[in-house]
Amino acid sequence: MQVRRRIYDGVCRSGLRRRARITEGSRLPTIRDVAQHAGVAPSTVSYVFNGSRPISDETRRRVQEAVDALGYHPRASARTLRSSRTHVIALALPRPAGQRNAVDGPFAIEVSDAAVRLGYDLLLTTSQDKAEGLRRVALSGLADAAVLMAVDMEDARIDVVRELAFPAALIGRPADEDALPWTDLDWEEAAALVVSELAAAGHREMVYLAPTEAEVVARRSYALRGIAGATRGARSTGAAVTVAHAVDDPAGLARRLRVLLTERADGGAGGRPTALIVQHPSAHHHILTSVTDAGLRIPEDLTVVVIGALPGDPAGRRLPRVELPVETLAGEVTRLAVAAATALHETAAGDVEAGPRLLADAVGHLLIAPALLPGDMPLTAPRA
Amino acid sequence: MQVRRRIYDGVCRSGLRRRARITEGSRLPTIRDVAQHAGVAPSTVSYVFNGSRPISDETRRRVQEAVDALGYHPRASARTLRSSRTHVIALALPRPAGQRNAVDGPFAIEVSDAAVRLGYDLLLTTSQDKAEGLRRVALSGLADAAVLMAVDMEDARIDVVRELAFPAALIGRPADEDALPWTDLDWEEAAALVVSELAAAGHREMVYLAPTEAEVVARRSYALRGIAGATRGARSTGAAVTVAHAVDDPAGLARRLRVLLTERADGGAGGRPTALIVQHPSAHHHILTSVTDAGLRIPEDLTVVVIGALPGDPAGRRLPRVELPVETLAGEVTRLAVAAATALHETAAGDVEAGPRLLADAVGHLLIAPALLPGDMPLTAPRA
DNA sequence: ACATCGCGTCGAATCGATTCGACGAAGTGG
DNA sequence: CCACTTCGTCGAATCGATTCGACGCGATGT
Structure with missing residues (x-):
């Protein structure tokens, strides 16, 4: 607390702020605040965070200290704007109102858990118009990839994501099995x-x-x-x-x-x-x-x-x-979606056609073989 | 289909792009592309979209035409970075794995529907650590407001959102009924x-x-x-x-x-x-x-x-x-959360202390009186 | 001793929208 | 006819991160 106050009063930048916008009061710390507190450049702070360049232990320590002192947390929108990565996965759950399905909730929660484990958040989109909601999410850059539920044999959303070269994976096995990665029970x-x-x-x-x-x-x-x-x-x-x-x-x-x-x-x-x-x-x-x-x-x-x-x-x-096997399916489909997003992002620069081609190549499947588990009741026919 | 194809081949945009940055390939249109196509300034396009300044019918028409022709869709991250509004609501559903609850899924879907109706998307956060996940979402600016499920009498998340002056509404009635807006069945x-x-x-x-x-x-x-x-x-x-x-x-x-x-x-x-x-x-x-x-x-x-x-x-x-009454509760809690977010945003500029005070004042409740619906079975006691 | 290389860091450009001050044109009142 | 407001638009600054080229410096090879 004391530290924070010192920073906001002391250095040139905050003075500048004060004068420039006295009416706004306290503000969440930015990467520049952290850099200043640690005595390094903002870019260095960024490198500490996402490890894309070597950083000396001493610098790392000082930056970390500044982060803790200020309670810094990077703004997602700024990060996304520059890097065009959202670290968000969209879950397309196109269930018309009143057509509830008992598996939707558990799947949504499991996908969310899996996403968190991979460092992603989950955006739940329950658009009536299956394709249009997905298109909007993709075009506005709200997510890096989509997981599609309630898959039809010929699903309109498959065409949408392919047209937009948007990474996606399905919970459900469509007629065209090579169009997109999917997972399903057999x-x-x-x-x-x-x-x-x-x-x-x-x-x-x-x-x-x-x-x-x-x-x-x-x-x-x-x-x-x-x-x-x-x-x-x-x-x-x-x-x-x-x-x-x-x-x-x-x-x-x-x-x-x-x-x-x-x-x-x-x-x-x-x-x-x-x-x-x-x-x-x-x-x-x-x-x-x-x-x-x-x-x-x-x-x-x-x-x-x-x-x-x-x-x-x-x-x-x-x-x-x-x-x-909800957990397995959800975990795997999330992995597939994230993998597609990562692959697309890594090769997107420098090659116009790489994106779509890549997405078409990178289709993996998980088809789970069924097992008949015994219950308390026998299978035997009454009269047999 | 034909229309779409024409767009991608024909108009100035693709030619222009090609020349400007040949290595990057086709890129989604930006507000500048639209402005150029319509012959106006980018800011004018922005005003057409969010109506914060008067626009002549003629200009509006031309911009709309350009938007349609280019298939423009604003990037959420850029919009958020500048305006600090995400148009996203976070749904905090802190359900430890294995503690599934039959109402979670329906609530999540109804809240999502309600959010869409109000022009918001829904971020589903299923953090194990109730408070920490919410703090992360708030600090990283992923959402404008939060809807909290699985509310405890003394819920740690209440302190978090109040400390951060983060708009939130509860599905569930906490012990301190005036801390935050909430909706619940009685x-x-x-x-x-x-x-x-x-x-x-x-x-x-x-x-x-x-x-x-x-x-x-x-x-x-x-x-x-x-x-x-x-x-x-x-x-x-x-x-x-x-x-x-x-x-x-x-x-x-x-x-x-x-x-x-x-x-x-x-x-x-x-x-x-x-x-x-x-x-x-x-x-x-x-x-x-x-x-x-x-x-x-x-x-x-x-x-x-x-x-x-x-x-x-x-x-x-x-x-x-x-x-x-899932639909009513979800609809109302979403409305409350959005109202809090809107109010906070509108008064945040110009008054340091306005945010927290406002959030504290703007608490509304919806306590739904129970009704005992008859079933096929009578209520009468067997021996009565 | 000199060119070379890799490490660690900096500075500046950049992502794509919003927003604010300014400004010309048109309308209005005295 | 002039001062003054309103309307519609423009240009430029800005939000807060990432990313890339460059650079100083010590180590290495010849």
């Missing part, structure tokens, strides 16, 4: 795995509860791939798998399940379904209640398996499930 | 209301399932206030209310509930509890399953009421509940 394999395990356990009739129809119509990647996997599993095992779309309203879901699970009487392999596979994230929590509401007992009447369950957030009783 | 009144309604419906023995012990130890505002309300309700109605802490593990929760709800045999008013009040956000989803696991039927054995339920995200069957 939903198709997960669904196929669950179907075949259930078939092996004796189930012949199953219901696959996919995400809502809206998600499918939007061609959301995980929804289509899950359904594809279920279909493939049915083909390869010979089991009958009815694909149904979830509804967000639990009462409606219970009604739909009743129809699907009890009143079903088509000319298939005969009996009613003995297994229910739930891929809809928002249904995980209350699926047991909905099933109960539909008049079915678990496991006596029905085996229930969940795909995409959040680790550590089990749906009441622990059902057999394929978990969504 | 948890105390909610709990008292539910207890008294249940008592009126004939219940004499109830269990109040409060948030986890960790939340209570941290003196989280909503947890303490909920418990206080339950206690008050018990006193005023004469009903026996046992306060219990939730555990995040559903199996453990079921076990605890079994003890609380069935094996309880103290010398109270006699019988076992007939009502369960659930305030723990993460238990809402699977409370029915946990109760069933504990061997109890609803509503035959037990009446369950939920406090702080997310609207539109019912816990399976629709229980009687007090909803948490």
Whole structure:
């Protein structure tokens, strides 16, 4: 405190300030204040901070001391303006109001944590218009890279970031797998795995509860791939798998399940379904209640398996499930985004075409193989 | 598409750029490019954008045309550096890893939406060290204001923002209600209301399932206030209310509930509890399953009421509940934060002491009165 | 002994907006 | 008709960092 006062009174610069702008009062210290306090040039202080040139121990110590004494913290905007690095990652979470998804929050928090670990902050953009919000963030230079959630098979944002040569990585596997780096659970394999395990356990009739129809119509990647996997599993095992779309309203879901699970009487392999596979994230929590509401007992009447369950957030009783490795996916996608940003920045100077080319080359993927975890309930078919 | 292509090939800009700095390649247009294209001074373009001085219609038109032609978008960092406004709000969500809370995600998304509506972006900061992350954001000038979640009764962040004269608003009601603007559901009144309604419906023995012990130890505002309300309700109605802490593990929760709800045999008013009040956000989803696991039927054995339920995200069957008005709270807290930022900025120049004083004066609150919504289940006590 | 090199530091230019004083032109009142 | 305000615009300073060329100096090689 005393130190600060001394500085603001003593040297030429502050006197200059005082006279120039007496009305503004105390001001946060700048790099020049630090330099002056340490008796070095501002550039030297900068080098101490970002280590881009060698600094003697003595100078480093004096600068550090000045920083501590003044409580100096660099202004992000000034840093960014000059260096064109923001140290911010944008998380594009284009969820129309009312279409909440149980995984959004956990993903956002995990991405934020991962970003912090890499020295980045997270800008959360929840634009209705998926592409436009992202374009704005990129053009105004608010972030160095973007992490895209809720990825569609053909996602408009992919074109946007490629056109702008903006570093981005996806949580979700788009149709064009080489367009951008991405990470995802192998939903198709997960669904196929669950179907075949259930078939092996004796189930012949199953219901696959996919995400809502809206998600499918939007061609959301995980929804289509899950359904594809279920279909493939049915083909390869010979089991009958009815694909149904979830509804967000639990009462409606219970009604739909009743129809699907009890009143079903088509000319298939005969009996009613003995297994229910739930891929809809928002249904995980209350699926047991909905099933109960539909008049079915678990496991006596029905085996229930969940795909995409959040680790550590089990749906009441622990059902057999394929978990969504949120932390791994979030960590990796953040790493990919940061890597793309770093690479772009390092080679951007001096080569016009380097940026886009680089971004196109640097695509890495992480496709996580599904594992079927046991729950308290057996997989075995009731009648098997 | 065609338009865009034309722009990138045709106009003076690309030619000019090419010549000026051939090694750097194409560069995003700046305000000077726009000014040149429109035949005006850069400052005039700036005035067109932020309307701080009168501009003739003709000039406005020409500038707008140039902006469209060049696809100009102002750089946020330059704007911030000069004006010291970021148009960013920080959302401080200090959730230690593994302590996920079901309301965090929805709140974050609603605050983001509200911020966008007010012309702000949202920076999500999930620092472990509550105060330090916020201090860093404030000092580095990453945001104009902060919205604080997970508020404790005596929250360290309150001191930080006041010390730094940093605009902030809370989602949660701290002990010192006049320190900062805040919005909250009246948890105390909610709990008292539910207890008294249940008592009126004939219940004499109830269990109040409060948030986890960790939340209570941290003196989280909503947890303490909920418990206080339950206690008050018990006193005023004469009903026996046992306060219990939730555990995040559903199996453990079921076990605890079994003890609380069935094996309880103290010398109270006699019988076992007939009502369960659930305030723990993460238990809402699977409370029915946990109760069933504990061997109890609803509503035959037990009446369950939920406090702080997310609207539109019912816990399976629709229980009687007090909803948490996420959208209203998020919208209002964002408005408060922005108002504080605006006020501070407008009066900061010219008066040294104005900032802190202003922030202290401008505290507004929004305390939302609870409403007990009916569910499919009756409130009536089984034996009443 | 002299050219060379690397280390550590400085000074100045720069990033791209905002903002303020000034100024010509047009309008207004006495 | 002149003084005075208002309108619309310009030019230049400024925000606070980074970054690059240059430079002094001691060590090294021949």
